[in-house]
Amino acid sequence: MTQPAANMRGPGGPLSGVRVLEITKVWAGPYAGKMLAHLGAEVIKVESATNLDEMRAYGGVDINSAPYFVSINQEILSVQVNMKTEEGLDLVKQMVAQSDIVIDNIRPGAMERSYLGYEDLKKIKPDIIQCSIKMWGNEGPLGYQTGYAPCFASLSGLTALVGQEGETPKGMNIRYGDSSSGACAALACIAALHHRERTGEGQFIDLSAVESMTSLVGDSLFSHSVTGEVPVSDGNFHPEMCPHGAYPCQLTGWISIAVANEKEWRALCEVLAAEDLASNPRFASMELRLENRHALDQAIGELTAEQDAADLAEQLRHAGVPAFKSMSSIDLCSDAYLWGREAYRMVTDHKNGTRPIIGPSWRISPDGPKVERGAPLLGEHNDYVYREILGLPQERLDDLIARKIVD
Amino acid sequence: MTALHGITIVEIAERPAGEYTGKLLADFGAEVIKVERPGGAPTRHMGPFREGESALFAYLNTNKKSVVLDLADAGDRATFEKLLSRAHGMIDDHDENWGRARKLSPAEIAASHPQLIHCVITPFGQGAPPEWQKARPINVINAGGWAYHSPSETTPDKPPLKGAGRFLPDYEAGIDATMAMLSSLYRQRRTNQGQFVDISEVEVQLNRIDCVLDRMLAGDVEPSDERTAYDMGGPGTSFACKDGHIYIFMTTKGHWNALRELMGDPEWAKAFREDWLEFDCTNANVAEFRKHFTDWILRQEKMPITEAAQKAGIAMVPVNTAADLPNHEQFIHRGFFQEAEHPVFGKVSYPTASYKMSATPVRVTSPAPTLGAHDSELGDA
Numbered sequence: 163m164t165q166p167a168a169n170m171r172g173p174g175g176p177l178s179g180v181r182v183l184e185i186t187k188v189w190a191g192p193y194a195g196k197m198l199a200h201l202g203a204e205v206i207k208v209e210s211a212t213n214l215d216e217m218r219a220y221g222g223v224d225i226n227s228a229p230y231f232v233s234i235n236q237e238i239l240s241v242q243v244n245m246k247t248e249e250g251l252d253l254v255k256q257m258v259a260q261s262d263i264v265i266d267n268i269r270p271g272a273m274e275r276s277y278l279g280y281e282d283l284k285k286i287k288p289d290i291i292q293c294s295i296k297m298w299g300n301e302g303p304l305g306y307q308t309g310y311a312p313c314f315a316s317l318s319g320l321t322a323l324v325g326q327e328g329e330t331p332k333g334m335n336i337r338y339g340d341s342s343s344g345a346c347a348a349l350a351c352i353a354a355l356h357h358r359e360r361t362g363e364g365q366f367i368d369l370s371a372v373e374s375m376t377s378l379v380g381d382s383l384f385s386h387s388v389t390g391e392v393p394v395s396d397g398n399f400h401p402e403m404c405p406h407g408a409y410p411c412q413l414t415g416w417i418s419i420a421v422a423n424e425k426e427w428r429a430l431c432e433v434l435a436a437e438d439l440a441s442n443p444r445f446a447s448m449e450l451r452l453e454n455r456h457a458l459d460q461a462i463g464e465l466t467a468e469q470d471a472a473d474l475a476e477q478l479r480h481a482g483v484p485a486f487k488s489m490s491s492i493d494l495c496s497d498a499y500l501w502g503r504e505a506y507r508m509v510t511d512h513k514n515g516t517r518p519i520i521g522p523s524w525r526i527s528p529d530g531p532k533v534e535r536g537a538p539l540l541g542e543h544n545d546y547v548y549r550e551i552l553g554l555p556q557e558r559l560d561d562l563i564a565r566k567i568v569d
Numbered sequence: 570m571t572a573l574h575g576i577t578i579v580e581i582a583e584r585p586a587g588e589y590t591g592k593l594l595a596d597f598g599a600e601v602i603k604v605e606r607p608g609g610a611p612t613r614h615m616g617p618f619r620e621g622e623s624a625l626f627a628y629l630n631t632n633k634k635s636v637v638l639d640l641a642d643a644g645d646r647a648t649f650e651k652l653l654s655r656a657h658g659m660i661d662d663h664d665e666n667w668g669r670a671r672k673l674s675p676a677e678i679a680a681s682h683p684q685l686i687h688c689v690i691t692p693f694g695q696g697a698p699p700e701w702q703k704a705r706p707i708n709v710i711n712a713g714g715w716a717y718h719s720p721s722e723t724t725p726d727k728p729p730l731k732g733a734g735r736f737l738p739d740y741e742a743g744i745d746a747t748m749a750m751l752s753s754l755y756r757q758r759r760t761n762q763g764q765f766v767d768i769s770e771v772e773v774q775l776n777r778i779d780c781v782l783d784r785m786l787a788g789d790v791e792p793s794d795e796r797t798a799y800d801m802g803g804p805g806t807s808f809a810c811k812d813g814h815i816y817i818f819m820t821t822k823g824h825w826n827a828l829r830e831l832m833g834d835p836e837w838a839k840a841f842r843e844d845w846l847e848f849d850c851t852n853a854n855v856a857e858f859r860k861h862f863t864d865w866i867l868r869q870e871k872m873p874i875t876e877a878a879q880k881a882g883i884a885m886v887p888v889n890t891a892a893d894l895p896n897h898e899q900f901i902h903r904g905f906f907q908e909a910e911h912p913v914f915g916k917v918s919y920p921t922a923s924y925k926m927s928a929t930p931v932r933v934t935s936p937a938p939t940l941g942a943h944d945s946e947l948g949d950a
Contacts, residue, residue: 176749176752176756176764177752177755177756180755193779201748201749202752217780229787229789229790230780230784233779233783233784233787234779234780280927293924298899301902302902303898303902305899309818309886310818310884312805312816313816316815316886316887316889317886317889319889319890319891319893319894321733321816321888322814322889322890322891323733323734324719324720324730324732324733325720325730326728330807330808330809331807331814331888332720332721332723332806332807333721333816334733335715335718335719335720335721335800336800336801336805337781337800338719338777341776341777341778341779342741342744342777343923345741345748345777346744346922346923347924348748349744349747349924350922350926352748352751352755353573353751354926355751355755356751356754356758357571357572357573357574357929360574360575363928365927367924367925367927368924368927369923370899370903370905370923370925371923372899373900373903373922374923376894376900376920376923377921377922377923378740378741379733379734379891380740380920381585381625381736382891383894383920384624384627384628384917384918384920385617385624385625387895387917387918387919388617388624388627388911388914388917389619389624391617392891392892393734393890397728398728398731400707400731402615406705406707407707407728408707408711408730408731409728410726410728414796416717416728416729417711418707418708418710418711418712418729420708422705479703484703484705486701486709486712488716488717488729489712489714490714490717490794490796491714491782491785491793491794491798492785492794493794494782494792495782495786496792499693500772500775503693503769503772505771505775506786517787518787519779519783519787520775520776520778520779520782520783520786521776522745522749522772522776523768523770523775523776524745524748524749524766524768525694525695526764526765526766526767527764527765528764530764
């Protein structure tokens with residue numbers, strides 16, 4: 163059984179005492195692990211020098227400070243084991259026996275081929291919670307297919323809804339999809355912990371990354387089922403607000419503005435000193451503004467074009483009009499409010515002392531989770547896992563290392 | 570069997586962010602009691618409508634109960650307090666002033682209901698300037714950076730986009746809120762102690778782009794005002810085909826050779842190095858490739874060509890629409906859409922969840938409640 167007292171993650175955080183084993187690569191799987199770690203679980207990543215997470219290789223030569231890897235895997239522990247050897251697999255099974263949750267996002271069928279499928283794991287630990295993250299889920303007619311985030315977004319129905327009006331739908335940014343799918347996986351794992359706590363029963367969670375994206379457009383799909391209308395990409399159109407969009411400002415700036423009623427409309431016109439818009443009969447009601455929205459968007463864009471996006475947004479907000487600057491990466495990185503709220507925070511880093519990271523979206527009090535340690539060196543927690551959790555003698559560990567079972 | 574059997578949540582949220590959080594919990598089997606103002610939740614009045622009934626409300630409130638309480642009325646307030654005293658958690662998504670005005674601030678709730686998990690979802694988290702709190706989803710997704718960088722390769726003259734549908738940042742925030750609440754509820758089982766959970770919708774967006782934005786924060790890559798700062802380069806994008814759209818993603822020699830073969834090895838493709846995707850993936854080459862590919866793919870039908878591509882090992886997929894999904898073999902196999910009767914709409918198809926749980930499957934067991942449908946149960950509160 164899991165021994166919370168020996169848990170390296172220590173107290174602090176609502177999932178304190180929960181141990182997670184992750185056999186994950188790239189982004190979606192590691193992101194699920196990160197979510198659980200940032201809620202206080204002890205998350206152990208099973209790694210191998212001969213079968214590295216690609217993220218340890220991108221953007222540099224040092225596998226212990228690869229930028230992609232260290233920007234995701236904070237508060238994760240790393241244990242090395244060569245899963246291509248029978249002895250290595252046996253060690254992984256011993257780790258499973260000491261864990262509450264096992265997460266993987268490796269190729270379809272790979273876990274089963276290594277005798278790490280749910281039926282196998284259940285024999286090792288009857289109440290184990292196993293979560294498998296795959297593009298299409300773990301089985302089914304297309305279960306064999308693999309793909310990249312923009313592919314699952316396209317398959318999901320989400321991409322079809324994002325694009326400039328009348329143009330080919332280009333979808334969200336190409337990076338969108340992996341992390342959201344990982345978050346859905348973590349969510350299901352925590353729900354499964356509740357069921358286990360109440361009944362003693364574990365379970366298998368079969369997560370489809372495509373469907374994670376689909377669930378994010380659920381209301382559009384449900385509306386299609388109710389009304390029969392097929393939703394399409396619609397720029398920034400909103401059927402109940404107008405103006406509703408992003409408008410050009412000075413330099414590269416853009417401002418988002420959303421007007422839901424006449425009071426906000428009048429306030430917008432006042433801040434923009436647009437008496438002619440306020441008195442124009444084509445824009446005199448929400449219905450008319452929606453009807454003439456392209457002309458209205460054009461007119462507002464002309465009024466915002468010479469203004470500073472952040473200043474104008476602040477004026478509008480004070481006047482009661484929802485508005486915010488469209489934030490670029492440099493805006494986000496230099497934002498005093500975000501730094502002040504610890505949206506970004508420093509963690510220890512083995513190479514340089516500290517590194518800023520993006521913290522979780524939650525603050526939990528009292529006794530919230532700590533996020534203080536940077537991503538692990540490869541095998542940094544070999545001693546902890548093999549000696550303390552599995553209870554192997556030092557000679558045995560030395561031998562496993564010498565024979566590259568621990569590699 | 571449901572995952573959250575026995576857990577009771579009071580929902581005073583009135584926006585999609587909080588209502589989606591309540592939906593996720595209710596779909597996992599929690600008893601979610603939606604407290605509505607007299608006249609009903611604002612989402613009941615948001616479209617699209619059929620026979621006067623909001624499809625949005627019907628989607629966001631499956632498996633919930635509805636009670637009507639005026640929190641400003643002393644009698645109703647006493648009932649509400651009784652409800653809270655038997656609840657495990659409460660979901661709110663109003664701004665701080667709203668909570669303070671109703672004596673529902675985190676400190677007040679912690680004092681009066683110390684066992685309760687109290688979650689508040691706001692655009693910028695607790696402590697933001699009051700005038701920031703009135704932010705709509707389009708403001709939130711612009712404040713969080715995804716709009717500025719979507720779609721990929723957007724040119725500086727095109728507006729940032731709000732994302733898919735009307736509420737993408739709400740749903741993303743709902744996932745994190747549910748995750749944090751469920752974690753805190755798990756602790757509550759063991760300690761019987763409540764906690765306050767503060768969720769920032771903007772910070773959810775920042776977290777989702779961790780391995781791109783954090784490299785900028787840490788100085789591995791320069792942040793900039795480029796619209797393409799989140800992009801990864803390469804020829805991957807969507808294209809119009811004969812009967813819709815497809816998306817193609819390619820990074821290797823293997824992908825390129827397979828695509829050439831699929832296209833019948835056209836003359837123009839011979840001008841490209843076999844390994845151009847890996848070693849010669851210049852903007853000019855990408856543009857040249859797209860010019861020719863655009864012509865070819867426009868003559869293909871999306872299902873046959875993407876099936877052939879998949880079999881050849883090319884990551885080319887259909888851009889599926891809302892009409893495609895209910896008939897899609899993999900969605901059908903997994904039972905993602907659940908047919909059910911709705912009292913006003915008749916037979917409808919609910920999208921369910923991406924996680925198939927072997928012991929506690931997510932199901933819609935009751936449609937969104939009519940206003941005050943469970944008022945009679947308040948006597949037992």
